[in-house]
Amino acid sequence: MYLDYHAVLVFLITGAFMVCTPLVLGMLFRPKNPYKEKNLPYECAEDPIGDAQIRFDMRFYTTALIFVVFDAEIVLMFPWARVFQSAPSKGVALVAGLVFTTIVFFGLIYDWAKGDLDWVKSFQNKRRVQD
């Protein structure tokens, strides 16, 4: 069992090697002649205006937070699934899992009801915030 992880480690090293070799090897052959226009950000031949590392929209942050919570939930669901059938009472096991997921899902439902899951905020929603 433990040795299987050695295999993963070996695989990781081999993988890194396989990824790096073409990158490094190619450097020997490639031409290199940069000039000013080539070094500009690609914006379909328009001169770029302003910085590109803009601030993210708030919605991405909300999505990421909900994701973290559900990721944690799923991690706990897999061990539960693993022992579900060997539980002395499957009914109790099911209820235990259900209570857990339902509570977490209340969060999703709350977000949903409050409109935080709407990617395009509707006009109505905006009005509600302004009021």
Next chain:
Amino acid sequence: MSLAVLTFADDPIFYLAANLAKIVVFTHIVLILSALSVLAERKVSAWMQDRLGPNRVGPGGILQPAADALKFFFKEDIVPGHVDKVLYILAPAIALMPALIVLAVIPYGPPLTVLGETIPMVIADLDIGILFVFAISSLGVYGIVLAGWASNSKYPMLGGVRASAQMISYEVMLGLSVVGIFMSTESLRLTDVITSQVDGTWFMFSQPIAFIIFVIAAFAETNRLPFDLPEAETELVAGYHTEYSSMKFAMFFIGEYTAMFVFSALVAVLFLGGWDIPFMSNADFEALGNWGTLLGFLSFFVKCLAFLFFYIWVRWTIPRFRFDQLMNLGWKVLMPIALVNVVLTGVVLGWLGS
């Protein structure tokens, strides 16, 4: 697995040699298949649009991937002046590595017997197999978000941000959809999932809801049409890899196709019975010995290729989603359905068991 499996303690040199051989062979098979699937993509799309497709290099264009690879080697590798150098160079490698590492836990066929030793046809048969897959593939998002950020250019930035939001959202559905499978297999090990399907029914039939959700999520995770918003060429030029050229661009490209192969393999393992052939049982495979291994191996790759074809087929059939539609589909439709599926599985299993 009833057979005694070769371990390090039995014969260290043989064990190491076998493992290294497996790693080299499997990664090369997959990388060559990814390269060929690029060609297949162009050929199939050409057929679907009544064109010829690439047909100049080699007979029927079969050497096109090799020509592409050579070109990637000899083209100038532009590192624009406005980028964050270190992350810009690292991002392609970060994007490709997770897809490659996941290959370590995919079972390619039934165990092989060499010189009286049993060698499992999987590089690392972990008992947390599926969680390993999710853990490593969840790291794939960094390559894309960092490529977008390090490029310091508007299109890559938008593509990277979109891609990360899309990938993390669908990762949840991916995980939740397969919980039902592991409730019935009672093991998180991928080989156990297959052996339970070889003797029983494929999960495609016993877990149809999970199958549909998993397939949709797989398309979203690999940024393929109809969910290719991160690189939507009509609006974002090429998304997160707009500023990349030469071998670095190739890394993203190979990464995408390797990820496609990984998800095809996962669909095959989780839902299509892995190396199973209809009407064959585990005992049949064992009785056939190494021929059984070969048959299983072929059957597995046929399933993978069929799903890769499905990927391409869908690409030329379904138009792109809008980003809000994508998010709504994920959080408001697939998420509740996946949960209902888990509950249904629980109820059915409890009812059958008692």
Next chain:
Amino acid sequence: MEQLLFFLMAGGMVAATLATIFARNPVYSAIFMILSFAATAGLFVMLDAYLIAVVEVLVYAGAIMVLFLFVIMLINLRSDELEGLKVNPLMVIAAGTFLGLMSKAVSDLGPAVQSRANDLEGTPALVAETLFTEYAVPFEAVSLLLLAAILGTVVLARRSQDA
């Protein structure tokens, strides 16, 4: 071999954590933190705690750090903006207290799991069984914690949107 691997992992972890603190660019800090989590996962594997190792990668490296990256990019502080950041005495006190508590907790644990020899295999089945028998109530309580986290998000996001 075992020793060498341990020192590689532990050394990598410490180095990555130090780099997290000293990196000038917050995005690089985040990357180093991911590395540190990966090395920690390696250490867990060496302790036979496979499930914890995979959770470390899945939840910490794969999910929480995505959130961190988002936050860094959301705020998008330039390094020159960070220059002006003064060290607040409160920060020192908070950090000191935390350090004290942690060292107390660690020393109270005593010589913990020292080797893989005590056959405490952290297989999913074993962890799950303890989780759903002995620790069933705390397990359910975790869901409340997660719920609180979601509600907190919404409230925070809402407030900053109003402002």
